[in-house]
Amino acid sequence: MTNQSTRKILLLNVRADFPPEIGLSDRHPLVRACRRTSWYAEAGDVIASPAPIDREFLDHVGGTLGFDAGTISVVLRDRVLTDEVILAPDFVAELRLAIADHPNWRIMACYVTEGVAELAERLGIGCDGSAFAAERGSDLLNRKGHFRRLAAGIGMPLAAGSVVQSPTRLARAIEQHMPATGAVIVKQHNAGGGLGNVVLAADDLGPLPGARETRRIGPDVAETAEKLWTELSQEHDPGVVVEVYHPAARHMFYFEYLVADSGVPRFVNSGTIRLVREGTAADERLSWVGLELPADLPPHSLAQALTHATRFAVLAADIGYRGYLNIDAIVTASGELIFNEVNARWGGGLVLHTVASRLLGEDYADHSVASSLRDVRPVPLARVVAAAREHGLDLTPERREGVVVLACEPTQTEALECLLVAPSVSRVRELETALRTVVEAL
Amino acid sequence: MTNQSTRKILLLNVRADFPPEIGLSDRHPLVRACRRTSWYAEAGDVIASPAPIDREFLDHVGGTLGFDAGTISVVLRDRVLTDEVILAPDFVAELRLAIADHPNWRIMACYVTEGVAELAERLGIGCDGSAFAAERGSDLLNRKGHFRRLAAGIGMPLAAGSVVQSPTRLARAIEQHMPATGAVIVKQHNAGGGLGNVVLAADDLGPLPGARETRRIGPDVAETAEKLWTELSQEHDPGVVVEVYHPAARHMFYFEYLVADSGVPRFVNSGTIRLVREGTAADERLSWVGLELPADLPPHSLAQALTHATRFAVLAADIGYRGYLNIDAIVTASGELIFNEVNARWGGGLVLHTVASRLLGEDYADHSVASSLRDVRPVPLARVVAAAREHGLDLTPERREGVVVLACEPTQTEALECLLVAPSVSRVRELETALRTVVEAL
Numbered sequence: 001m002t003n004q005s006t007r008k009i010l011l012l013n014v015r016a017d018f019p020p021e022i023g024l025s026d027r028h029p030l031v032r033a034c035r036r037t038s039w040y041a042e043a044g045d046v047i048a049s050p051a052p053i054d055r056e057f058l059d060h061v062g063g064t065l066g067f068d069a070g071t072i073s074v075v076l077r078d079r080v081l082t083d084e085v086i087l088a089p090d091f092v093a094e095l096r097l098a099i100a101d102h103p104n105w106r107i108m109a110c111y112v113t114e115g116v117a118e119l120a121e122r123l124g125i126g127c128d129g130s131a132f133a134a135e136r137g138s139d140l141l142n143r144k145g146h147f148r149r150l151a152a153g154i155g156m157p158l159a160a161g162s163v164v165q166s167p168t169r170l171a172r173a174i175e176q177h178m179p180a181t182g183a184v185i186v187k188q189h190n191a192g193g194g195l196g197n198v199v200l201a202a203d204d205l206g207p208l209p210g211a212r213e214t215r216r217i218g219p220d221v222a223e224t225a226e227k228l229w230t231e232l233s234q235e236h237d238p239g240v241v242v243e244v245y246h247p248a249a250r251h252m253f254y255f256e257y258l259v260a261d262s263g264v265p266r267f268v269n270s271g272t273i274r275l276v277r278e279g280t281a282a283d284e285r286l287s288w289v290g291l292e293l294p295a296d297l298p299p300h301s302l303a304q305a306l307t308h309a310t311r312f313a314v315l316a317a318d319i320g321y322r323g324y325l326n327i328d329a330i331v332t333a334s335g336e337l338i339f340n341e342v343n344a345r346w347g348g349g350l351v352l353h354t355v356a357s358r359l360l361g362e363d364y365a366d367h368s369v370a371s372s373l374r375d376v377r378p379v380p381l382a383r384v385v386a387a388a389r390e391h392g393l394d395l396t397p398e399r400r401e402g403v404v405v406l407a408c409e410p411t412q413t414e415a416l417e418c419l420l421v422a423p424s425v426s427r428v429r430e431l432e433t434a435l436r437t438v439v440e441a442l
Numbered sequence: 443m444t445n446q447s448t449r450k451i452l453l454l455n456v457r458a459d460f461p462p463e464i465g466l467s468d469r470h471p472l473v474r475a476c477r478r479t480s481w482y483a484e485a486g487d488v489i490a491s492p493a494p495i496d497r498e499f500l501d502h503v504g505g506t507l508g509f510d511a512g513t514i515s516v517v518l519r520d521r522v523l524t525d526e527v528i529l530a531p532d533f534v535a536e537l538r539l540a541i542a543d544h545p546n547w548r549i550m551a552c553y554v555t556e557g558v559a560e561l562a563e564r565l566g567i568g569c570d571g572s573a574f575a576a577e578r579g580s581d582l583l584n585r586k587g588h589f590r591r592l593a594a595g596i597g598m599p600l601a602a603g604s605v606v607q608s609p610t611r612l613a614r615a616i617e618q619h620m621p622a623t624g625a626v627i628v629k630q631h632n633a634g635g636g637l638g639n640v641v642l643a644a645d646d647l648g649p650l651p652g653a654r655e656t657r658r659i660g661p662d663v664a665e666t667a668e669k670l671w672t673e674l675s676q677e678h679d680p681g682v683v684v685e686v687y688h689p690a691a692r693h694m695f696y697f698e699y700l701v702a703d704s705g706v707p708r709f710v711n712s713g714t715i716r717l718v719r720e721g722t723a724a725d726e727r728l729s730w731v732g733l734e735l736p737a738d739l740p741p742h743s744l745a746q747a748l749t750h751a752t753r754f755a756v757l758a759a760d761i762g763y764r765g766y767l768n769i770d771a772i773v774t775a776s777g778e779l780i781f782n783e784v785n786a787r788w789g790g791g792l793v794l795h796t797v798a799s800r801l802l803g804e805d806y807a808d809h810s811v812a813s814s815l816r817d818v819r820p821v822p823l824a825r826v827v828a829a830a831r832e833h834g835l836d837l838t839p840e841r842r843e844g845v846v847v848l849a850c851e852p853t854q855t856e857a858l859e860c861l862l863v864a865p866s867v868s869r870v871r872e873l874e875t876a877l878r879t880v881v882e883a884l
Contacts, residue, residue: 155704155708257749265753267746294741294742298809299737299808302744306709306748310752366740
C-alpha cells in the first residue's frame, strides 16, 4: 500500500481567507479562477471546487498535459469554500467517499486555514504545518504590519513606512512619508491582490500598480486620514500601514517558494509582473497584462533579492509555516530594491510554472520564457484550441514553444487567459501577435 | 569619539589555517597573495602582513581607488601569521601602537581563528563571532565530512558520496561510486584550494579541476585505497570523503556571503571559475585562468543554486559563524546542480568585487563583468600601469571599463594578476587581447 503514489485533494478555497467585505466581491471571476487552478490536477486527483469545472475543460487539461482527465473527480459546492463549508458533514462525507478507493492522499489548498487542518484530520490524511494553521499562523506572514516587522528583523529592504494605530498617527505618517516621492500607499492589514491598498499622491498620477485606487491628496491631511481610516482600518484588527510609494518601478517581480514538510524552503519559480496603461486620459486604468517567468532582473539585483527572499522563506519555515509562499518586490527607478509584501498561498505564476514544468521539464526556465496573457478576446474553448493547433501554435513537448489556453469563462463574458512559451521574450511577443490574429479571425 | 569612522586591522593570516603539510608549500606565492589582499585597505587602516607590501604597490592601490595610501601602516612579520605569531607579545605591542591614534577599530582577517579572537580581546576591539572562533567553529563548515553532513541536513544537492573511516571502507566506497561517471574524487577533510583532493579515474582523463592530481585507477582497488589513505587521511582527524566526480562541468561557480554581527547573511558576490587546459598531451595541466563576476548561470539553475546557498549561509549564521563564506558548486554536463564545498574565509573573488565596487558602485554587476587574468607576463608594475594608461586601458569610474593590475611579484618571477572590467564578456575579451598586446610590447 505504501508503495502507491500519493494523490491529492485539490482544495480550491480561493478567496476563503479574504475578509468578508473583499471575499464577496466579484472582481476575480470565480469560474475562471477555478478552471485555472485545475492545471494542478494529476491523474486520480479530487478537485473540491466552489464553481463548476466542466468535463470539456478537464479534458483540455488532460489532453494538453497527457493524462486521462476522466480519472479526476470533482466535489462541487456553489459557494466560496470557507472553513464552515469544508467542515460541513455532507462535504466531509462526499470527500471521504471520493478518496475511498486509494490509500495515500494529501491536501493541496490555496490557503492552509484552520478548517483545512481540521478537514485533513477528519479525513485521516496528512497536512503539513497543520498545528500552525490551526492557530491561523499564516496571519503572521500575510498581515501587512506583521510582514514589516518580520522583514525588518532580518534586514530586508522595505519602503520607508510606519505601522499606525489611529487616524491622528495616520495623518502624521502621511505627512512624514509624502515628501520622499510625492506619494504614499496606505495598506489595510488583511487583504489581497492590492484590494486593501490606496495610494495618496500630491499630483495626479493616474492609476498605479499595487493599489485599488489612487487619490489626489487635498490640503486637509487630517480629514483625508480620518476618511481613509474609516475605509481601511478593520474592526477586528484596527490599524493600517503607511509607506513611501515608488510610482515608476523599473522591475516588479515575485519569488515563489514551497515549504514542504522537511521545513526547508524550495525555490519554485519567479516572475515579472506586466502592466500596461489603458483607456483614455480621463478614464485611464492600469491593466495587469500577465506574468512573465522567470523574473528578468540584472545579476546584482537578482542575487540580492533572492538572498533576502530566501532568508525570509527560512524564517517563515522556522516559524512553522508549510505551503507556498510568494514574496513581492520591486526595483525602483533609482535602482533601489524594496520588498512589498508576502502572501502565504499559491501565487498567480504557479499555474504557468506547473504547465511549463510538466510539458518542458523542471528546468524549463533555463532556456524558455513562460508568459501569460490575461486579455485575449473570449471565444469558445474548442474553437481557439482547434485554431491554435491548425496554425501550429499549440505548445507541445516536442515543439517547445506555443500557446496553452489556461482559463476561460464558459459564457465568454470574460477574457481568455493564455500561456505562451518560447525560447525568448521576443519570440513570446511574436507568438502573442500570431495568437491574437488567429483569435480575431474566429 | 563614537562618531568617528571604524578603521580596520587587515590581518593577512593567509594559509594560517591550513594543516602544516600544506601551509608550508609555496604553490601560492605569499608576496603576490599579500599585495593582492591590500586592495581591502582604506585610508588609515593597518595591514598586518606575512610578506612585504612596498610603498610603490600601496600607492598604486591608493591611486587607483582614490585615497592617500600614505595613511596606511604595515606591521610586517616575515612568516605566515599563525595564531602563535599574532599572539606573540611583540606583535601585539606593535599593533597596539599602530592603532593608538584612532578610537574605533575592527579586525578583518582571512581566517577568524582562535588566535584572532584572542588578539581582538587583547587589543580591546570587537571581533564578531569570537566565542565561536575560539572553539575553532569554522571547522564545522570547512571540514569536508562536516560540510556533507550539514548540507545533507538541509537538502542541498551533493554528489553521491561517502564519509569513510578506514582504508577498507575507502576501497568499498571507490567501487561503489566509480561506475556513475568513471571517476571519483577523494577528499582530505581539512585542506584548501583542492590541494587535499585526488581524482581516481578509470580512463586517462588528464588533469581535472578541483584536485591536485588525477590518477588512473588500477585493477587492485584495495591497494589504491591503502595508498590514498596513507597520503590523505590526517593523523589528527582520520578519514576521507569519497564522491562521484563529474569531469565536464557545464558551470563552475561560487557564491560569497558575509555574515556580519547582525547574524543575517548578506550576499556579496558570485563568480564563474575559468579554467583552460595547457601544455602538451604528455604534460597537460589545467590552469586556473581567473574568475569572472557575476556567475553566469541560466535563470532556473541560478535561482535553485542561490536558494540552497542562502539556506546554507543562514545555517552557518545560526550555528554562530561570522565572517565571509564561500560556497562552491557546479552544474554538470547533464544539468545537475551539485555543491562541492564551503570555505569559511574570504574568497578569491572578493578582491575583484572590492575593486569593482569601489570604482563603479555596489551594483556594478548589474551592468558590468569583472574578470581576472592570472597569467599576464610579468613586467615591472610602473611600466605596465603607465602603458595601460597611455593606451587608454586603465579602469576609471568615468570610463567604466578597463584594466587594474591586482597583484605582482616585485622580482617579476610570477605572472601578473589583472582585473578587467567591461559592460560585457565579449568586451572583456577584447580588453584582454589589448592588454596582452600592450604587455608583450614592453
